[in-house]
Amino acid sequence: MRYLDRDKCFKKAEINAKADRFVRYLLFFIAFLASVSILFVIAFIFIKGIKPFVSEYEIQGEKYRVSFFSFLFGNTWLTGNSGYSIGFIIINTIYIAILTMLLTAPISIFTALVIVRMTPKPLSATLNTIIEILASIPSVIYGMFGLGVVTNWAKNISDLFNYQSAGGLSTFTVVLVLTMMSVPTVTMLSITSLKAVNPNLEKGSLALGASRSETNFKVIIPAAKSGIFSGLILGLSRALGEATAVSMVAGNRLSGPSYNIFSTTRTLTSTMLSGISEASGLNYDIRFSVGIMLIFIIIFFNLLLRLFKKRLEKRGL
Amino acid sequence: MKVTERSLKQRKAKDISRDSIAYLFSLFGVLILALIIFFVFDKGHEYLSWEFLTSDYYTTNTTVSYGNSTSAGTFENPNIENVYFLPAGVSDLKMDTTMRRIQSFKSPMSIRTLRSTIS
Numbered sequence: 001m002r003y004l005d006r007d008k009c010f011k012k013a014e015i016n017a018k019a020d021r022f023v024r025y026l027l028f029f030i031a032f033l034a035s036v037s038i039l040f041v042i043a044f045i046f047i048k049g050i051k052p053f054v055s056e057y058e059i060q061g062e063k064y065r066v067s068f069f070s071f072l073f074g075n076t077w078l079t080g081n082s083g084y085s086i087g088f089i090i091i092n093t094i095y096i097a098i099l100t101m102l103l104t105a106p107i108s109i110f111t112a113l114v115i116v117r118m119t120p121k122p123l124s125a126t127l128n129t130i131i132e133i134l135a136s137i138p139s140v141i142y143g144m145f146g147l148g149v150v151t152n153w154a155k156n157i158s159d160l161f162n163y164q165s166a167g168g169l170s171t172f173t174v175v176l177v178l179t180m181m182s183v184p185t186v187t188m189l190s191i192t193s194l195k196a197v198n199p200n201l202e203k204g205s206l207a208l209g210a211s212r213s214e215t216n217f218k219v220i221i222p223a224a225k226s227g228i229f230s231g232l233i234l235g236l237s238r239a240l241g242e243a244t245a246v247s248m249v250a251g252n253r254l255s256g257p258s259y260n261i262f263s264t265t266r267t268l269t270s271t272m273l274s275g276i277s278e279a280s281g282l283n284y285d286i287r288f289s290v291g292i293m294l295i296f297i298i299i300f301f302n303l304l305l306r307l308f309k310k311r312l313e314k315r316g317l
Numbered sequence: 318m319k320v321t322e323r324s325l326k327q328r329k330a331k332d333i334s335r336d337s338i339a340y341l342f343s344l345f346g347v348l349i350l351a352l353i354i355f356f357v358f359d360k361g362h363e364y365l366s367w368e369f370l371t372s373d374y375y376t377t378n379t380t381v382s383y384g385n386s387t388s389a390g391t392f393e394n395p396n397i398e399n400v401y402f403l404p405a406g407v408s409d410l411k412m413d414t415t416m417r418r419i420q421s422f423k424s425p426m427s428i429r430t431l432r433s434t435i436s
Contacts, residue, residue, distance in 0.1 A: 110342035118339060127343065130350050137353065145353050148360065180349050213332035
């Protein structure tokens with residue numbers, strides 16, 4: 001047996017300890033950089049977004065300041081030179097997000113169930129690949145598809161109800177496009193959580209006499225609800241935060257709220273994006289104020305869904 | 318609970334309906350992907366060419382010569398390939414390479430124009 005020199009051992013241990021310390025500091029620095037960059041972005045948005053309510057802007061020789069109250073509760077995007085309001089846009093955004101989630105949730109959960117438990121392996125792998133491809137398609141392609149195809153569907157369906165739609169630019173189109181975009185995200189997370197369900201649960205259910213279908217719907221899905229909820233939270237965030245595709249099919253209505261699914265609409269993201277390249281001064285800064293509201297809404301919905309998830313877990317559902 | 322022929326049938330019907338709904342919903346993803354791919358290729362394939370991939374996004378027009386329009390109307394088109402002649406009173410020539418057509422005509426002079434890619 002070969003014995004190492006005592007000094008050499010100490011030296012090696014010292015080098016290892018130094019390397020450990022270096023890696024620890026490096027990782028800490030990277031984490032710090034990531035946190036600081038997020039804080040920097042948020043701080044930038046807040047500073048820019050608060051400016052319209054505290055500073056005066058000169059427009060055509062006159063000074064204007066936006067009223068925070070009318071900004072938050074108004075029902076017309078722009079009246080005069082500085083009367084910006086997003087009350088109706090907030091309602092439209094929440095309305096669209098809820099409709100999108102109502103469509104996305106069953107489609108995603110059932111698709112995940114079919115992929116994980118109801119199809120033979122080759123078919124399941126094909127479906128999985130399709131979902132992954134859909135998740136990787138850029139939003140502008142969804143927007144173009146919405147503009148070229150879904151608007152025609154909306155137009156034809158609205159014709160059936162004798163409603164004159166603006167060439168199909170409508171809430172209906174926005175909801176369908178957002179559903180197409182959020183389904184892959186929610187499905188992928190649901191697949192992961194369904195795969196993670198303890199196989200003994202399935203065996204137990206089948207042994208007690210439940211059919212395969214009953215086991216899938218009444219045992220497996222409830223057991224995977226935590227992951228499914230995480231997927232829904234991500235899907236909702238995507239629905240709330242999507243700008244490009246929504247701007248292409250929303251119609252950017254100037255006043256509202258619009259509850260009719262065949263009428264044009266406007267969301268917070270489409271408001272921020274539309275005409276940003278020509279915007280300057282107040283018209284530019286007010287988009288950051290809209291961004292602050294969007295951040296608050298996304299945080300609010302995330303907390304709401306988490307609370308709902310916790311309640312369900314507490315009740316053992 | 319007593320298992321009867323009727324309850325078994327009901328259970329089977331429920332199973333079939335549940336499974337059918339799940340299969341139907343899962344078709345959504347497949348249909349959407351197929352539709353998107355079909356739509357993009359259907360709309361875009363006719364403009365795909367080697368020139369489209371390698372040339373500039375916008376075509377740049379180059380004016381090679383111009384003169385007063387005093388002799389307008391007497392000029393004969395020599396039919397040179399890729400050379401375009403505009404009538405008198407034409408100024409702003411814009412070629413749309415994808416559609417291969419001249420878009421606007423307004424000028425006090427006759428202009429002989431070549432596409433820069435050709436020149």
